[in-house]
Amino acid sequence: MLNLDLFFFCVAGPAVIFAGVSKAGFGSGAAFASASILALVVPPELALGIMLPLLMLIDVSSLKPYWGKWSAADAKLLILGGLPGIVAGILLYRVASPDLLRLMIGSVSVAFVFWQVALATGIVRMAKTRMPDGAGFFFGTLTGFTTFISHAGGPPAAFFLLSRGLSKTQFQATTVIVFWVLNIVKFLPYAVLGMFTMQTFLANIVLAPFALFGTWLGVRAHVLVPERLFFTLTYVLLMVTGGKLIWDGLT
DSSP: OOOOSHHHHHHHHHHHHHHHHHHHHSOSTTTTHHHHHHTTTSOHHHHHHHHHHHHHHHHHHTTGGGTTOSOHHHHHHHHHHHHHHHHHHHHHHHHOOHHHHHHHHHHHHHHHHHHHHHHHHTSSOOOOSOOOHHHHHHHHHHHHHHHHHHSOOHHHHHHHHTTTTOOHHHHHHHHHHHHHHHHHHHHHHHHHTTOOOHHHHHHHHHHHHHHHHHHHHHHHHHHHSOHHHHHHHHHHHHHHHHHHHHHHHHO
């Protein structure tokens, strides 16, 4: 049951703005934190259902500046790999309880932070050689699976793309087109699995301006806000929300 009261919108509004800022200003890797935040106050399946149309709106509003600037070959590999990943997500979701979903979303959130810390400290190093095409299909499958269960497909997609020698614009454009397509593919399974309701639809109508404002703000924050500060705050947010979801899922 989704209670569209003032408390819900006080939590959901900033979360959706954050998603817009993250996707439009700092890449899409940490935008899934919004679903983690919402999952603290609503059932996790409804949190995912609320966020998908809003993420699609953010995708569309940020698509025009990058149209045609992506690496078509790399985008194709990730999209084709993403399809079986989405199928795996569907199969898991059909047997998953709400507490298991909380555990998965929370675990992805915390694992994302540990991964970023490992990269920053040199414990883990990104591949310096160009990954083969087969790796793109593999990481595409991981992307499809994680984006279905938690909207967190950014990290596996980035792991592959950063090895392919793309320019900054190519990288951003490729992530935009990949997630635009995969989010469209996810829409029908989400509907069939009951993750959309009349209440989530009403929430989307109210929250759509927050998504557009976040997108607009993200473009400007890209210039005005230091990237390190943004991601430091994001990692703290993910650790707190992820830890709470894991605790709720276990208890």
